[in-house]
Amino acid sequence: MAIAKNTICLWYEKDAEAAARFYAETFPDSAVLAVHRAPGNHPSGKKGDVLTVDFTVCGIPCMGLNGGPIFPQSEAFSFQIATEDQEETDRYWNAIVGNGGQESACGWCKDKWGLNWQITPKALTEGMAAGGAEAERVFAAMMEMGKIDVAKIEAARRG
Template sequence: MDDKLTTVLWFDGAAEEAARFYAATFPDSRVDGVFYAPADFPGGEKGDALTVSFTLLGRQYSGLNGGPDFKPNESVSFMVLTDDQEETDRYWNAIVGNDGQESACGWCKDKWGFSWQITPRTLMGALSAGGDEARRAFEAMMPMRKIDVAAIDAARRGS
């Protein structure tokens, strides 16, 4: 690890599985290394994967198999900006289709409890434009689960 800052994600024994899923789902992602415990530890045994170093969309992370004491929650999420409906569908369907859960307004949760915002750039563009364009796009987004790019684009145009 050459970076000075690495985000550590807490898992209950599934850090390697999650890192491999993320690496297979997102571009510029890979598992960089697995450190196996040299002795028993809270939540695991000697020889279990203790930490997993991985790159997700070009950013460095470490997964820690720390046991069941701490769970992810919605106060922290991953926002993935997408260029079109195909990319939005691909990421959304991968997460939800792998025992994840749909939520509202482009949010979903993976099987390990981490929250994801699969967000088309057109939505961010509309919101940053402000005024009526932002209001129309926001109102169109509110009832959605997975974001419908064509509906957001239509709302941006006022049609």
């Protein structure tokens, strides 16, 4: 197995393997690559417990570390998943929120392990990138949403 030059390390209290398996089932180009067990006792577990999990999320190399409760996830880190349409937006949003997660604002939600996700339709990204009055309208529409409504974003883009 080749070792990636840069890997995102995500700290979990104890469920890195379950989280990685959920991501692999939910997102394309995602997989659990390896599960590594602790070779000895450590502050948050014992010998033989799952210590790290190597996985990918949409092709991005990640490592889940079961490090205990000392460092919880926060909104300071999130995965932003670009979606093509409302159907894809709904599928990912509903998978995360419906599996013990929480809704938030402006396309953000949190999975049951505390990891934050931005489920972002390309229409929103393109509307914001357009700048000027179009971006202002898109931004105002987004600020009133939890899950992004693609039809409302497209209407805001048109004015």
